Amino acid sequence: MLEITELRKHFAGGPESPDGKLALDGIGFTVRQGEMYGFVGANGAGKTTTMRIVMGVLQADSGSVTWQGEPLTYAGRRRFGYMPEERGLYQKMRVAEQIEYFGRLHGLSAVAAGKATGDLIERLGLGERRGDAVESLSLGNQQRVQLAVALVHDPEVLILDEPFSGLDPLAVEALAAALQERCRGGVPVIFSSHQLDLVERLCDSVGIVSSGRMVASGAVGDLRAAVGRTLRVVVRDPAPGWADGLPGEITVKGDRHALVLSGGDDQEILRRAMKAGQVEHFGFEQPTLTEIFKEAVA
Amino acid sequence: MNGLTLVARREITTQIRSKTFIIGLIVTALLVGAAAFAPKLMGGPDEYKLGTVNSRQLPLQAAAPDARVEWSAFPDEGAARKALLAGDVDAVLVDGAKVLTDGEIDSELGVLLQSTHREVKLGASGVRIEPLLMQSVGADTRYQSARTGMAVVLTVLLFMLIIGQVMMVAMGVVEEKGSRIVEILLTSVRPWQLLGGKIIGLGVLGFINLVTMLVVGLGAAVASGLAVDFPPGMPGVVAGVLVWFVLGYAFYATLSASLASLVSRQEEVSNVMTPLTMLLMVTYFVAFYAASEPTGTLATVVSLVPPFSAMVMPVRMAAAGVPMWEVGLSMVLMVAAVAGVLALGAKVYERAVLRTGARVRLGDVLRAK
Numbered sequence: 258m259l260e261i262t263e264l265r266k267h268f269a270g271g272p273e274s275p276d277g278k279l280a281l282d283g284i285g286f287t288v289r290q291g292e293m294y295g296f297v298g299a300n301g302a303g304k305t306t307t308m309r310i311v312m313g314v315l316q317a318d319s320g321s322v323t324w325q326g327e328p329l330t331y332a333g334r335r336r337f338g339y340m341p342e343e344r345g346l347y348q349k350m351r352v353a354e355q356i357e358y359f360g361r362l363h364g365l366s367a368v369a370a371g372k373a374t375g376d377l378i379e380r381l382g383l384g385e386r387r388g389d390a391v392e393s394l395s396l397g398n399q400q401r402v403q404l405a406v407a408l409v410h411d412p413e414v415l416i417l418d419e420p421f422s423g424l425d426p427l428a429v430e431a432l433a434a435a436l437q438e439r440c441r442g443g444v445p446v447i448f449s450s451h452q453l454d455l456v457e458r459l460c461d462s463v464g465i466v467s468s469g470r471m472v473a474s475g476a477v478g479d480l481r482a483a484v485g486r487t488l489r490v491v492v493r494d495p496a497p498g499w500a501d502g503l504p505g506e507i508t509v510k511g512d513r514h515a516l517v518l519s520g521g522d523d524q525e526i527l528r529r530a531m532k533a534g535q536v537e538h539f540g541f542e543q544p545t546l547t548e549i550f551k552e553a554v555a
Numbered sequence: 556m557n558g559l560t561l562v563a564r565r566e567i568t569t570q571i572r573s574k575t576f577i578i579g580l581i582v583t584a585l586l587v588g589a590a591a592f593a594p595k596l597m598g599g600p601d602e603y604k605l606g607t608v609n610s611r612q613l614p615l616q617a618a619a620p621d622a623r624v625e626w627s628a629f630p631d632e633g634a635a636r637k638a639l640l641a642g643d644v645d646a647v648l649v650d651g652a653k654v655l656t657d658g659e660i661d662s663e664l665g666v667l668l669q670s671t672h673r674e675v676k677l678g679a680s681g682v683r684i685e686p687l688l689m690q691s692v693g694a695d696t697r698y699q700s701a702r703t704g705m706a707v708v709l710t711v712l713l714f715m716l717i718i719g720q721v722m723m724v725a726m727g728v729v730e731e732k733g734s735r736i737v738e739i740l741l742t743s744v745r746p747w748q749l750l751g752g753k754i755i756g757l758g759v760l761g762f763i764n765l766v767t768m769l770v771v772g773l774g775a776a777v778a779s780g781l782a783v784d785f786p787p788g789m790p791g792v793v794a795g796v797l798v799w800f801v802l803g804y805a806f807y808a809t810l811s812a813s814l815a816s817l818v819s820r821q822e823e824v825s826n827v828m829t830p831l832t833m834l835l836m837v838t839y840f841v842a843f844y845a846a847s848e849p850t851g852t853l854a855t856v857v858s859l860v861p862p863f864s865a866m867v868m869p870v871r872m873a874a875a876g877v878p879m880w881e882v883g884l885s886m887v888l889m890v891a892a893v894a895g896v897l898a899l900g901a902k903v904y905e906r907a908v909l910r911t912g913a914r915v916r917l918g919d920v921l922r923a924k
Contacts, residue, residue: 314738314909334742343911345736350569361561362743406739 259288259311259414259445264320266306266469280306281317282469288414288445288462293436295456296449297550298466304449305342307466308418311447312339324414335363338412342419344403348392352383355391356405363410370409377405382431397428404432408439415439417448421455433459457546465553473553477546484544484552488523490516491538492530499533513537558744562752563759566727570760580764583715584771590708591775603664606647608635613648613671622667701784705792706846706874712768713800713866714839718832720761721807725815725824727753732908733819746905754808758801765800769793788876795882796869802886803865805893807835813900816907817915827914834862842866849874859885861892 266281281303288294296304309315311322313334322329347355353374360370378387381401386394391402400423407415415436421429437459440446450456456463457477464474473480492499494512503526505518514534518526530536544552570576601622603615608629615624627644629635632655635647639657646664647655654660654668677684731737731749740749773793776782810831818827825832841863845854849871858867858877864885871877907915 309738312738312742314741331745337742339739339742341735341738343735345731345734345739347569347730347736348734358561358565359739359743362558362740364743 258290258325259447260321260323261286261307261311262321262323264307264310264322265318266303266310266315267318280469281310281320283320284466284469284471285320286464286471286474288447290445291440291443292445292462293440293460294445294447295460295463296447296466297451297453297456297463297546298449299554302466303469304466305418306469308339308416308447308449309341311416312337312341314341336410336413338407338410338415338417340403340407340415340417340420344399346391346399346402346406349390351388351390352394352402353378353387355402356409359406360409365410373409373411374405377408381405381435397424400424400428401431404435408435413444415444415446415448417446419450420448421450421452429455453546453550463546463549465550467554473549480546480549481543484549485519486541486543487517487519488521488526489538489540489542490526490530490536492516492533493535493537495530495534496532499529503529558748559752559755562744562749563756566753566756567759570723570757576760580767583764584767587708587712587768587772588775591772591781592779601663603646603661604644606635606638606644608632608647608649610648610651613668613675615667615671618671618674619667701781702786702849702874703846705785706849706870707843708772709796709873710839710842710846710866710870712765713796713803713869714835714842716761716765716800717803717807717866718835720757720804721811721831721835722824722828723757723760724754724808725811725828726821727757728812728815728904728908729818729821729824732816732911733821735911737908741909746908747901750809750812750901750904754805754812758804758808761804762797762800765797769796792869792873795872798886799865799869799889802889802893803862806862806865806889806896807831809893809896809900813903813907814917816904817917817920819911819914823914838863838866842870845870846874855881859888861885861889864889 262285264281264284266279268278268280284303284307286294296307298304306315310317311329313329313331324333327333350358356374356377357370360373361367365373378384381404383398383401383405386398391399394402400420404417404420407417417436420432420436424432433455436446436448460477462474462476463480465472473483488505492514495514500507500514500516503516503518504521505516508515508517515538516526516530527536527539530539601619602625603622604625604627605612605615606627606629608631612626615622627638629638629647632649635644635649635655638644639647639655642657645656646660646668648668649655660668674684728750731740737749744752773782773789776785811828814827814831815824818824841853841857845851845858845867848854854867854871857863858871859881868877868882868885872882903917903920906920
């Protein structure tokens with residue numbers, strides 16, 4: 258279990274902002290074995306800073322990061338896989354050599370690194386490009402190499418900053434599949450993303466950050482329940498004034514009236530709708546992550 | 556294999572496979588080889604073309620064994636004048652009494668002609684003169700020109716190699732910092748391993764370069780016959796060059812890596828490196844001066860002061876003998892300087908290399924806790 262507790266980080270100011278910036282104001286969350294954790298928030302909310310602190314690239318002013326109950330050390334982080342926001346690869350190095358090199362830096366033997374590299378190259382569909390210099394690859398393929406670099410040493414934890422940004426739908430699917438596979442193997446995966454539909458589809462838990470604070474965190478289902486479900490009723494050509502007195506909003510499109518509301522006596526509403534006209538749709542709807550996000554950040 | 560060796564090995568394999576490295580190595584080897592043959596092709600011994608009109612040839616060859624003398628006979632003075640003006644001969648001896656030239660005579664040739672003429676006349680009257688015995692009570696200067704030549708070549712060689720490798724270190728550091736690859740690297744290796752591996756790797760390449768040049772240069776010198784003029788103690792000079800290269804490179808490379816870690820873009824490298832290149836240039840000029848004045852006060856003092864000593868001392872050692880205690884002292888001081896720069900440079904690098912974006916100020920880095 259990866260536990261992040263009360264992280265605070267203040268960046269020193271420059272000439273234009275003498276007070277500096279409070280980047281993290283007590284961020285904390287927990288990721289269990291085999292859990293996929295989505296990290297969402299506006300730009301500058303503190304996602305990258307948090308991830309960089311977990312990876313030891315930055316030092317927090319206070320707070321702690323523990324892995325399996327122990328404070329995270331350099332030796333522990335060496336067994337993590339990391340994909341920073343700004344991609345970094347040796348442009349002139351060949352694909353296979355690069356992946357292997359990082360495997361060896363993480364402590365793999367030459368044989369183990371070679372084998373892991375071969376497997377990853379096959380799995381990520383880079384077989385034909387293994388001997389090419391990274392700079393000759395498309396953005397999508399470079400991203401695959403970057404992922405391979407994060408995965409080559411079979412990490413215990415994966416921390417990925419915006420892994421899906423700039424990828425075409427097929428590459429997104431390939432990357433998502435690779436992450437899900439690791440997750441099933443018991444590896445906690447944390448990734449940040451602005452693609453909320455993707456986060457909603459892939460993640461077990463979500464953390465929403467705003468201005469350096471965790472405004473909502475937990476299982477996607479729990480967050481939905483907190484926001485509450487909504488009832489949606491569509492009536493065709495209803496009698497005017499049929500929904501007077503009901504809480505909710507009506508939108509009219511042609512002769513269809515759609516009423517969206519939360520709370521109220523659903524059976525009573527159904528009766529009124531049927532009396533007013535032809536009911537085309539009656540059902541509860543779960544809030545999307547986008548709605549949860551808007552609600553949380555508001 | 557630990558991080559340090561892995562990083563060093565990557566630097567070496569990446570460079571060795573690049574065309575630039577191979578071509579650079581071949582070109583420098585050719586240049587060094589050519590330099591060893593150059594004196595033979597360009598310099599050569601003095602050469603005199605002389606003519607006679609109604610005279611006997613003077614025994615110049617006996618007086619100047621190194622010179623090449625060629626005689627030709629002319630039927631009369633008119634023909635001799637014509638040949639002189641055409642530049643076919645340098646001087647013509649007429650009737651054993653006067654010498655015709657086109658303009659003023661070459662001073663050495665003049666002295667040579669006068670003295671042999673005198674000797675011949677005296678010898679004819681039965682006077683025999685023992686030649687003066689020349690003896691030096693100062694340093695053995697027989698090899699002076701060979702030593703100076705070697706020292707100059709060494710100056711250029713050491714300067715080119717050190718500045719070349721040092722720039723490679725700087726560009727490598729910025730490549731890793733600018734592309735943020737350093738963020739991934741530093742989650743699996745320590746900063747000192749990354750820095751040390753890079754310096755060692757590129758240093759090994761520089762060393763390979765230097766050894767190649769020394770081998771090619773000495774080989775070509777033997778082949779061209781230049782080596783005959785080499786002073787005794789050459790193995791010592793060569794070993795000294797290798798040791799001094801390692802020390803000088805370690806000093807400048809560490810300095811260069813820490814300066815480069817302050818910036819994030821290749822365009823800023825030359826700017827941030829200015830103090831270092833200035834320092835290297837100064838060292839270069841002093842070393843050049845030391846090659847021609849190896850026993851002067853300036854050369855003696857500067858060859859003890861790090862980091863100048865790294866280039867000036869080997870040059871002095873090649874240009875003239877240097878007492879062992881001076882070499883030892885100079886080396887101890889330089890090793891201390893390298894240790895100091897390593898400690899400071901590693902600290903600057905560690906603190907600055909993750910601070911991407913605008914150029915980091917050296918003062919901020921040193922003040923930070």
